[in-house]
Amino acid sequence: MADLDLVQGTLDVLVLKALAWGPRHGYGIARWLRDTTDDTILVEDRALYLALHRLEERDLIEAEWGLSENNRKARYYSLTRAGKRELTQRQSSWTLYADAVFKVLRATRADA
Amino acid sequence: MSPHGFRRLLRIRPRPGDVEQELRFHLDSRIEDLIRNGSTREDARARALAEFGDVDRTARELRASRRRLLTRRARADWRSDLRLDAKIAWRGLLRRPGLAASLLLILGLASGACGAIFTVVRAAWFAAMPYPEPGRLLNVYEVKSDGELSEASWPDYMDWRTQVGSDFSGLAGYDPANVFVGEVGDTRMLRAARVTAEFFDVLGIAPSRGRAFRTGEDGPGGTPIALLSHGYWQRQFGGDPAVIGRVLTVNGAPCTIVGVLPKGFHFAPAGDAELWLPLDRDADLRTQRSDHWLLVVGRVADGKSLREARTGLELVMGRLAGAYPESNKGRTVRVTPLRDAVIGEIRPALIALSLAVALVLVIACANAAGLFLSRTLGRARELSVRMAIGATRGRVVRQLVTESLLAGVGGAIIGVIVARLGVRYLVGGLDEGALDHLPFFRDLSPDGVTVAFLALLAIITGLGAGLAPALVGARADALHSLGGTVRPTATQRSGRLRDGLVAGQLALTLALLSGTALMARSLLSLLSQDLGFQPEEVVTGRVALTGPAWESTSAQQRFFETLLARVKTIPGVRSAGAISNLPLSPGGTNTFRVEGEPEPDQASRPEATRRQVAGEYFQAMGIPLLAGRVFSQRDDSTTQPVIMVSASLAKRYFPGGRAVGRRLRFFAFPDTTWEVIGVVGDVTVGRIDADLPPIYYLSHLQVAANRLTLTARTSSGTSMYPALRAQLATMAPGVALYYEAPMTTVVSDSPAIVARRYPLRVIGALAAVAILLAVAGVYGVVSNNVAERRREIGIRSALGANRMQLIGLILRRGALLVGTGLLSGGLLALIFSRALGSMLYGVKPGDPVTLGLVTLGLGATTLVASWWPARRAGRVDPAEILREE
Numbered sequence: 001m002a003d004l005d006l007v008q009g010t011l012d013v014l015v016l017k018a019l020a021w022g023p024r025h026g027y028g029i030a031r032w033l034r035d036t037t038d039d040t041i042l043v044e045d046r047a048l049y050l051a052l053h054r055l056e057e058r059d060l061i062e063a064e065w066g067l068s069e070n071n072r073k074a075r076y077y078s079l080t081r082a083g084k085r086e087l088t089q090r091q092s093s094w095t096l097y098a099d100a101v102f103k104v105l106r107a108t109r110a111d112a
Numbered sequence: 113m114s115p116h117g118f119r120r121l122l123r124i125r126p127r128p129g130d131v132e133q134e135l136r137f138h139l140d141s142r143i144e145d146l147i148r149n150g151s152t153r154e155d156a157r158a159r160a161l162a163e164f165g166d167v168d169r170t171a172r173e174l175r176a177s178r179r180r181l182l183t184r185r186a187r188a189d190w191r192s193d194l195r196l197d198a199k200i201a202w203r204g205l206l207r208r209p210g211l212a213a214s215l216l217l218i219l220g221l222a223s224g225a226c227g228a229i230f231t232v233v234r235a236a237w238f239a240a241m242p243y244p245e246p247g248r249l250l251n252v253y254e255v256k257s258d259g260e261l262s263e264a265s266w267p268d269y270m271d272w273r274t275q276v277g278s279d280f281s282g283l284a285g286y287d288p289a290n291v292f293v294g295e296v297g298d299t300r301m302l303r304a305a306r307v308t309a310e311f312f313d314v315l316g317i318a319p320s321r322g323r324a325f326r327t328g329e330d331g332p333g334g335t336p337i338a339l340l341s342h343g344y345w346q347r348q349f350g351g352d353p354a355v356i357g358r359v360l361t362v363n364g365a366p367c368t369i370v371g372v373l374p375k376g377f378h379f380a381p382a383g384d385a386e387l388w389l390p391l392d393r394d395a396d397l398r399t400q401r402s403d404h405w406l407l408v409v410g411r412v413a414d415g416k417s418l419r420e421a422r423t424g425l426e427l428v429m430g431r432l433a434g435a436y437p438e439s440n441k442g443r444t445v446r447v448t449p450l451r452d453a454v455i456g457e458i459r460p461a462l463i464a465l466s467l468a469v470a471l472v473l474v475i476a477c478a479n480a481a482g483l484f485l486s487r488t489l490g491r492a493r494e495l496s497v498r499m500a501i502g503a504t505r506g507r508v509v510r511q512l513v514t515e516s517l518l519a520g521v522g523g524a525i526i527g528v529i530v531a532r533l534g535v536r537y538l539v540g541g542l543d544e545g546a547l548d549h550l551p552f553f554r555d556l557s558p559d560g561v562t563v564a565f566l567a568l569l570a571i572i573t574g575l576g577a578g579l580a581p582a583l584v585g586a587r588a589d590a591l592h593s594l595g596g597t598v599r600p601t602a603t604q605r606s607g608r609l610r611d612g613l614v615a616g617q618l619a620l621t622l623a624l625l626s627g628t629a630l631m632a633r634s635l636l637s638l639l640s641q642d643l644g645f646q647p648e649e650v651v652t653g654r655v656a657l658t659g660p661a662w663e664s665t666s667a668q669q670r671f672f673e674t675l676l677a678r679v680k681t682i683p684g685v686r687s688a689g690a691i692s693n694l695p696l697s698p699g700g701t702n703t704f705r706v707e708g709e710p711e712p713d714q715a716s717r718p719e720a721t722r723r724q725v726a727g728e729y730f731q732a733m734g735i736p737l738l739a740g741r742v743f744s745q746r747d748d749s750t751t752q753p754v755i756m757v758s759a760s761l762a763k764r765y766f767p768g769g770r771a772v773g774r775r776l777r778f779f780a781f782p783d784t785t786w787e788v789i790g791v792v793g794d795v796t797v798g799r800i801d802a803d804l805p806p807i808y809y810l811s812h813l814q815v816a817a818n819r820l821t822l823t824a825r826t827s828s829g830t831s832m833y834p835a836l837r838a839q840l841a842t843m844a845p846g847v848a849l850y851y852e853a854p855m856t857t858v859v860s861d862s863p864a865i866v867a868r869r870y871p872l873r874v875i876g877a878l879a880a881v882a883i884l885l886a887v888a889g890v891y892g893v894v895s896n897n898v899a900e901r902r903r904e905i906g907i908r909s910a911l912g913a914n915r916m917q918l919i920g921l922i923l924r925r926g927a928l929l930v931g932t933g934l935l936s937g938g939l940l941a942l943i944f945s946r947a948l949g950s951m952l953y954g955v956k957p958g959d960p961v962t963l964g965l966v967t968l969g970l971g972a973t974t975l976v977a978s979w980w981p982a983r984r985a986g987r988v989d990p991a992e993i994l995r996e997e
Contacts, residue, residue, distance in 0.1 A: 044165045
């Protein structure tokens with residue numbers, strides 16, 4: 001399947017969701033996104049890190065140094081309380097949005 | 113504690129390589145994954161880099177993002193620390209309510225006093241001149257050849273206006289006067305001023321309703337129209353907008369209201385006039401260059417300096433002196449800022465009060481600092497623990513200073529209330545007469561600017577009281593403190609600071625006290641000054657005859673003769689007289705020439721103050737007759753014109769001192785020769801603190817007056833007023849009696865006395881507060897000293913020192929402290945008393961007797977304050993001390 005450009009702001013939601021089950025480092029998030037979407041959505045790693053730092057600046061996630069699976073120092077990100085709230089909110093608005101787009105694209109008749 | 117909190121406590125800061133390390137970890141992990149999936153190392157590296165994008169640029173951007181984040185967090189931390197500090201400080205103050213109350217009281221009183229004086233000074237500076245560009249307004253006086261100021265003559269004023277050119281944008285004349293408003297039988301005296309047509313233009317003021325005066329309306333005889341002050345319009349007409357066109361009866365004649373002046377307008381040099389009328393002097397008064405009656409105000413033109421305006425006017429006046437030597441020789445002009453005329457009189461008092469209140473504020477800060485210091489030392493253990501587990505010294509200092517800042521803020525809040533009361537007290541101390549000349553003090557109360565000023569003071573007092581104790585307290589040696597017993601270094605250091613604070617307070621208190629004592633002595637020497645008359649038992653009241661019915665001089669003379677005769681029948685009255693102007697009030701002067709003496713040079717003509725008298729004036733006032741006789745009822749218009757002169761006039765202008773029988777002529781009435789019939793003692797004319805000027809007296813039977821002030825010597829005092837008013841009512845309904853006051857009040861309310869008594873009262877109160885604080889400070893230091901040296905005292909006592917020796921030990925240090933304070937205070941006192949300058953009278957700023965007595969008094973008081981706690985040293989039980997070890 002072709003590369004999809006991410007709609008503005010979508011990456012933020014994906015990052016927040018990636019952290020929903022607990023802290024991950026940047027590489028872990030990238031791998032999770034790739035695995036979960038079966039490489040459908042290709043995120044440039046550079047964009048991912050910019051997004052992480054942007055979310056940290058907004059206090060939606062916080063970072064701490066920790067040890068990785070292979071015993072290396074890695075920066076672990078986790079959701080803050082505000083981040084969890086943001087995720088819930090964005091998730092539901094995204095679902096609504098996607099449903100609406102779907103309905104339009106699946107429409108079978110020209111008149112309502 | 114949040115993770116950020118821990119990080120801060122552990123002082124972990126992000127290292128510069130953080131971003132690189134994070135990115136490297138990402139790339140390495142990706143490469144390893146790819147290799148695991150079968151790529152070669154080179155392919156894996158290339159792919160990982162391609163997937164990532166521009167690494168360097170990303171690292172740059174991420175670093176910028178982190179910097180932003182850290183800065184913001186630091187700020188947020190600072191704010192949350194502040195909240196925490198404030199909470200701790202608040203609890204700390206609540207835990208010791210006694211300390212908190214003293215702090216709030218001390219800082220509240222001091223900053224409140226500052227706020228009150230600030231409000232008054234600010235009003236004097238800003239509200240005193242409610243005109244656009246007030247700095248360009250000037251007062252213009254003529255100066256007599258002897259250097260005294262005088263009003264301008266009309267011809268001089270007209271020449272100034274036409275000849276001064278472009279230096280002034282306008283010159284206007286004004287002439288303050290009291291008028292009587294209302295129908296006959298129901299008149300009220302009103303402060304008024306007659307002004308030239310351009311007066312309001314020069315001030316830059318337009319009426320809020322109606323119109324101002326027009327050119328020509330200020331001509332000879334004037335125009336019967338009037339402008340009202342806003343206050344009078346509100347009071348008398350309830351702010352009725354239809355007031356324009358209404359007719360008032362002014363001095364018995366109808367007068368149409370043409371306008372109302374804006375709210376807030378006042379003109380202090382005209383005594384806060386409520387009614388404004390066009391100038392109305394007759395044509396013949398406007399032709400005499402030797403008749404000086406016009407006060408002049410001018411506005412410097414745009415782009416011209418005060419100096420240019422002054423020089424221009426001086427040139428014009430110089431030309432006039434050349435052109436009209438008969439009247440103008442030796443006369444010059446003085447141009448002063450209008451502000452000087454408005455607040456010049458009270459400026460010394462305002463400066464003295466500002467200084468005094470600033471001294472009190474510093475004393476209060478020092479006192480509060482002493483209290484904080486003992487509190488900080490009492491918490492040495494807590495602070496040491498905090499520093500031991502990682503709090504920095506700066507952090508601890510900050511927390512302590514927050515506490516003092518909180519006290520400062522609390523003090524300022526109390527200060528707002530104190531300032532409100534203080535302003536009420538300050539302004540309430542002024543009587544109506546004084547307020548007429550300081551109208552900007554009417555209804556004065558602290559406003560938002562005062563609150564802002566107090567907020568600033570809160571920070572200043574908070575830092576002033578808390579910073580030094582916090583720095584010393586936070587230096588406390590952690591190990592010693594935790595060890596538990598004595599900490600010699602910290603104790604010594606804080607002891608020095610505490611001694612310094614108390615000595616400083618003593619020094620400032622001495623300065624304030626010396627100033628107070630010097631002012632009190634000035635007042636006493638003024639009050640004990642020989643006035644030349646006996647004010648006790650004399651009551652006075654002014655009677656004015658206005659309106660058409662009283663225009664003839666014989667009617668005026670008959671009225672006053674009859675009135676005085678009837679006053680004498682009032683029970684208790686021993687003698688009754690009247691005079692045109694009481695002693696202590698200024699009056700017009702005339703130049704004259706003594707017959708038989710050489711023709712005087714024009715510039716040095718004899719000149720004396722004129723007074724008209726009636727009845728037994730000299731007897732009633734207790735002014736001694738030194739030679740000749742007093743006026744009798746036979747000295748009237750049909751007999752030889754006669755005058756009486758004061759002793760200094762006789763001595764100065766009649767060589768040999770024999771004045772009685774000599775004759776003189778006044779330049780104002782060149783056709784009449786006057787014979788001197790008597791010489792009386794000197795009395796003051798203007799201010800008590802000025803020299804006694806020569807005076808001559810005329811009989812009202814020869815030169816009539818329509819306004820005279822009654823003076824009656826009576827044993828019944830002011831209770832004779834009802835009888836006097838009854839007499840007036842039966843004689844001539846509608847004649848007003850005003851300015852009723854016992855002569856003693858006239859003296860004590862005279863400007864020279866009020867200008868000193870009033871600030872003295874305030875400074876005295878401030879000095880009393882200062883003494884209280886200083887004594888409390890000394891007491892605190894000495895009792896603390898006793899407590900700290902209990903062990904030493906106990907050991908000395910065990911070794912055989914007797915009680916007096918122990919007390920002496922403590923007292924010696926107290927005395928050293930007091931001595932240091934007083935010594936440095938002496939120097940401050942010299943500086944402060946010099947600032948009192950013109951307010952002192954009959955005593956020099958550095959008067960050794962006053963300063964010595966004050967120093968002794970304060971020294972004795974503080975020694976008693978240290979004796980009290982020192983006695984406790986004598987009661988220390990050595991056995992108890994040894995048990996404690």
